Amino acid sequence: MGVFDIFDNGSRSTISGISLNRIADIYGTPVIVYSARRIRDNFTRLKKAFPEASIFYSVKANDNPRIIELLGGMGSGADTASPFEISMSIFAGIDTGNMLYSPNNASLRDLEFAYDRGITINFNSFTQYSKMRGKMERISFRINPGFGLGEFGGITTGGSNTKFGLDPDSAILAYEKAREDGSSEFGIHMMIGSNNRNHLQLYEAYSSFFKVADRISKEAGVKFEFVDIGGGLGIPYSSADKDLDIASLGSMTTDEFSRHGFGHLVLEPGRYIVGDAGIIIGTVNDVHNGFVGTDIGMNINIRPALYGARHMILPLSERTEGEEMTVTGQICENTDRIGQIAYRVMEGDRLMVLCAGAYIYSMSSRYNGRPRPAEAMIMEDGTDRLIRRREDFSDFLSAVV
Ligand SMILES: Cc1ncc(COP(=O)(O)O)c(C=O)c1O
Incomplete structure (x- = not known):
């Protein structure tokens, strides 16, 4: 058992024959994909x-x-x-x-x-x-x-x-x-x-x-x-x-x-x-001051800020090794760091955070007005299914009286 076992043999971008890029095209990012x-x-x-x-x-x-x-x-x-x-x-x-x-x-x-x-x-x-x-x-x-x-x-x-x-x-x-x-x-x-x-x-x-x-x-x-x-x-x-x-x-x-x-x-x-059956896919929105700025922050993955937990982060497609940089999200806290990436990345690239099946969505929040992400499941027959839609503004208002 290993951190890459979720992927198809030899691949780091497909699960049960489905391309994770395709999942991100369909459902947008951030999205958590389960196998x-x-x-x-x-x-x-x-x-x-x-x-x-x-x-x-x-x-x-x-x-x-x-x-x-x-x-x-x-x-x-x-x-x-x-x-x-x-x-x-x-x-x-x-x-x-x-x-x-x-x-x-x-x-x-x-x-x-x-x-x-x-x-x-x-x-x-x-x-x-x-x-x-x-x-x-x-x-x-x-x-x-x-x-x-x-x-x-x-x-x-x-x-x-x-x-x-x-x-x-x-x-x-x-x-x-x-x-x-x-x-x-x-x-x-x-x-x-x-x-x-x-x-x-x-x-x-x-x-x-x-x-x-x-x-x-x-x-x-x-x-x-x-x-x-x-x-x-x-x-x-x-x-x-x-x-x-x-x-x-x-x-x-x-x-x-x-x-x-x-x-x-x-x-x-x-x-x-x-735990190892889920991956968060996100997008790089900025590279600034030596930080990689993405749409995956502590609102989605609080574990690094809470315990110092580590998650592997990889580009979804092109993988050229580069200088190690800290990956951050969109939250106004200096603890909004979800890990390190040691690959070259540019604005618009997609990243994936591995081992995001446990204590990620269930510990996520709407802090800074960010909706919780979508969740999709790749089924064993190679089809995919949205299993929870991305929240929208109506979810923010649903309990307001
Ligand atoms: C009472 C209880 N049972 C089971 C679990 C599950 O633990 P784990 O995810 O480490 O297997 C927890 C986690 O905190 C727990 O508090």
């Missing part, structure tokens, strides 16, 4: 590595219902973080019995929204659970096992100084209370961070979590019907990044899991399934 084949391949590889696990695609990575629908058709469930993500997943055809709700700081209304639809909730704290006390037959808590694992501080969600989860001792008390309150089915959850490409580190983390879960199970007197190890499976963002050895991770984890007496294993991956 249905790549999403399917990623999901299939994951399923092969973890054949006995239930996979709940984490909708926050990319909430386009056509993508959720594609994954639902392959047997994926949906892991959701808000009522609207639940609604989006229902719209995309996912059965509520095949959904998880893993929110934090949810209101009673949010929690009831999930509960009323029969969706299993991963509670982030005992106080969150208390809002629903006595109602829940099936209950799961998110555990902070005392360590985190993520590519950047901003996407490390375990260990000290995070708002996520209960420490193991508090979790024991929480499960005891839930048992006393009448709950009879139990799950346990952790999500310690994102974009991890080292299978040994992930395996270590999962093994430690299984030990923590064992202890909680014994001391609280509950049996875990499911153990949810969250998302966090990483992808390469540049050709220098190492690939996650998913096959080894899957077999080592499955073996270790089978040594405990838990029910079934659950995964909630987002990035691994869609």
